[in-house]
Amino acid sequence: MxxxxxxxxxxxxxxGMKRILDWKQYGFVRIETCESTPEAISKVVDLQPDVAIFDVCIGKDYGYEAIRRLNELHIPTKxxxxxxxxxxxxxxxxxRCGVKDYLLKPVERTKLQQVIEKIIVEDLHGTVGNMNEDALNKDRVLGVSYDSLSKLVNRILLMIKTEHAQNITLKSVADRFQMNSTYLxxxxxxxxxxxxxxxLMAYRMLLAQERIQxxxxxxSYIALxxxxxxxxxxxTHFQSFFGKSPSDLRGKG
Structure with missing residues (x-):
């Protein structure tokens, strides 16, 4: 795959990017991450991933310069x-480097989904028709379609998905939208x-459950x-949410 x-x-x-899509449903069985250009170039050469997502600025380096160097090595990564x-x-x-798309942060789930599906079909000659579209388009906590929610709520959910590891609060979100936090x-x-x-707690708990199992x-690392x-x-939150401790969950996983 x-x-x-x-x-x-x-x-x-x-x-956040590892969690923004259900990558397994798209057939991605291995996901690697890098925080520097030299490491990225080395890993791409070794792994030869089907798809690589680069930030445009990685420290003092530019993602497109790394892609240009990799293209010179004729690696078939998209x-x-x-x-x-x-x-x-x-x-x-x-x-100029031949990238498949240029996405602005925060990356919108639906736009990334469209780009990945296009790459799978057009470049990797795979199919996406056998995926459960309902599952892909439903929020894992609410159990409802993203299409049934307003643009504002979808943006809030996206912020939670990409920033849940940080100290994100209703007030911090409201400040970014320049709205009153009580009203929001x-x-x-x-x-x-x-x-x-x-x-926010439910989303964090489901992520923790997934990683524990x-x-x-x-x-302690998963909690962080x-x-x-x-x-x-x-x-305390985990016990309240699942009715069992993290170690109990892992032991029965």
Whole structure:
């Protein structure tokens, strides 16, 4: 099946990109991440991923320069550039390197989905018709289609998916939208049936459950990765949410 490489110098972005899509449903059985250009070039040469997603700026380096060097080695990887900048010169350089698309951060799930599906069909000669479209288009916490939610709520959900490992709060989200946090919280509750804090906890718990059952990572590390700096706080939430401890879940996994 397919291999994926994600390159960004911000660990939280790497984590968010790993979770933004259900990569396994698209056939990606291996996902590697890198935080520097030299490491990325070395890994792409060794792994030869089917798809590689590069940030446009990786430290002091440019993602498109790494792609240009890799193209010279005739590696058949298909590249996507993501960027927090809408500057034309970056997009122009990316196009010159033959990237499949240039996505602005925060990367929209539906746009990334469309690009990946296009690459699978047109470049990798695979199919996406056998995937469960309902599962792909449903929010894992709410169990409803993203299409049934407003653009504002979808943007909030995307922020949670990409920034859940950070100290994201209703107030910090409201500040970015230049909205009153109480009003935004009411809108979110009315549309989703959950408070912002309840959704955030549920999302973090489901991610933690997935990692506990599929990896041998330490519980303390998993807690940190899903946004809990306080391990006791994590255990309390986990026990409340699942009715069992993380070690019990792993033991029965």
């Amino acid at each position: 397919y291999k994926l490489m994600i390159v960004d110098d911000e660990p939280q972005i790497l984590e 590249y996507i550039i993501m960027s927090g900048y809408s500057e034309f010169k970056y997009a122009q350089e990316a196009i 919280g009411q809108l979110f509750l009315k549309e989703t049936g959950m408070k912002f804090s309840e959704y 599929s990896t041998d990572e330490k519980i 990765c899903v946004g809990y700096n306080n391990l006791n706080y994590f255990y």
